[in-house]
Amino acid sequence: MSFTPARIVILDDDLDLLKLMETILAPRGFKIVTYSEAKVALENLKNEQIKTDLIISDIQIPDMGGLQFLSAVKEFLPEVPVLMMTAYGTINMVIEALRLGASDFIQKPFVKSDLVGATEKALKTQEISPQNTAAKLHHEIQKSQIICKSSDMQKVMELAQRVAFASANVLITGESGTGKEVIAKIIHNLSPRGSKPLVAINCAAIPEGLLESELFGHAKGSFTGAVQNRRGLFREASGGTLFLDEIGDLSLPLQAKILRVLQEKKVRPVGSNEEHFVDVRIVSATHKNLEQSIRKGEFRGDLFYRLNVIPIHLSPLRLRRDDILPLAQHFLGRMVKKYEMPEKKLTPAAMEALESHEWPGNVRELENAIERAVILSGDLITHDNLFITPQAQVQAPKSTMNIFDQFEPMPLKNLELMYIHYILSKTGGRKDKAAAILQIDRKTLFRKLSEYQKESEQPAQSVAEVTI
Amino acid sequence: MEVSLKIPTFENRKVFVDISFADIVPWFIDNRKQDIKRIREFVEVSDFDQIQRMGHRWKGTCASYGFEQLSRTGELLESCSVSQKREEILKLLEQVTEYINKLEIVYTSPGENNNSNEFHI
Structure with missing residues (x-):
């Protein structure tokens, strides 16, 4: 031969x-x-x-x-x-x-x-036919349950499909709650690295001191508490994709270290002299305008160029209103299933309210609104169950009517739950911010939500049965 | 958007180069010397477009051979030619000529740890 x-x-x-x-x-x-x-x-x-x-x-x-x-x-x-x-x-x-x-x-x-x-x-x-690629994308869209009816999202999906096969770094930008992590997962799963790990880290959620060893690993004894060697996320993701969420919140010294890894493809764990080769594709995301951050001296231009080889921007939900109702119907189906409830429907007024709302917290806020409505409504989800107010009304002079007049008397815990969900909708689902507004710590917030969820799962005293 | 350029450091003259490039590196170095001569001629006639093109090439090619400081020099040449900084270009040529003349090239096998202190662009 x-x-x-x-x-x-x-x-x-x-x-x-x-x-x-x-x-x-x-x-x-x-x-x-x-x-x-x-x-x-x-x-x-x-x-x-x-x-x-x-x-x-x-x-x-x-x-x-x-x-x-x-x-x-x-x-x-x-x-x-x-x-x-x-x-x-x-x-x-x-x-x-x-x-x-x-x-x-x-x-x-x-x-x-x-x-x-x-x-x-x-x-x-050459061995991969376009038909196979399209089928794989379709499968990924189904799996990630992403809704892309608007032309904006369809363009994003088309771009994600194209760039998946490239090895280049991708920077996903968009407001909080627009689905940046979902897109990162789709890109990874469609890519030739799909069978290798996708390792995600939120750079804003981890204190700077810990982030370095989290990313690059550390040697045993390199600092107090380093009781054993740690490989670090770059090495954990080797062969696959590292998703750096909220990259815009990274400190300048860490930016320099990440830049070095991107240039040299080697990581050196904290406290170690040994370097390790890493083969990682970086998909990063931020809600910040990094070009503005560069001008302010808060972000390195050279790192930006390395990360922003392929930029993908996700529009806020208010600019792709075609997606609102399909997303709402999707979440409705999912929540009804989650809480094992009978089928529920949105009233026309509720649909209109959903479509006209500005959704500052984007898809995450919509998901929370639907979850809250599913818990608190009867068979029909009305405008009132959504606890969203058209923007014009938000800015209107405050009514002298007592806000409780619109509700039937209810147990205090139901009111508390409603208020927690209301605040979560205002923070786009960000529990840390919600906890700050409510002036309780995050653990308390998680505990309350978890307790209410457990109660809602008990058929006899379901919170969802309370109609307000 | 402006991006600050890192000035090349010419102090460390030891460069680690992949041993499989050993046959073509002398040719590559000669070409760079020729380029420097040509850039001087372009400065004479204020042909900054040609300098920019040559700087762009250096930027994109030299580090692939292992000569990262030369890539950085290319980046700087490109930037100086855009703003037509004649004196800066001449000064840079002087420095890079001396750097090339005194280069110490160490050929390494793949995977060999070279502990290079050079900047990477």
């Missing part, structure tokens, strides 16, 4: 880089053909009868432009994967390249393992 080596065409106007890439790839059994001019490469690719397995092209080629080259190649070689090379600072071009059909890209300057890894992966993508 004869073995035909994979044929790789490389296009770059930098002869030093062509030579280096050939030096790296040829010994691995690939047949390398290099071009420094796009027009010549295009002409030869069109005319030659030899099968090309992969094309690697710089995104900035003087005689034609990498994107134009990519577009032209895809016209007559649509099945051949094209890997684009880019220097940082060309994010828009990267997105456009992915839209035009690039299978992945390599960021310059790259290290040998990056090039070899991306090349091998791109050659494997």
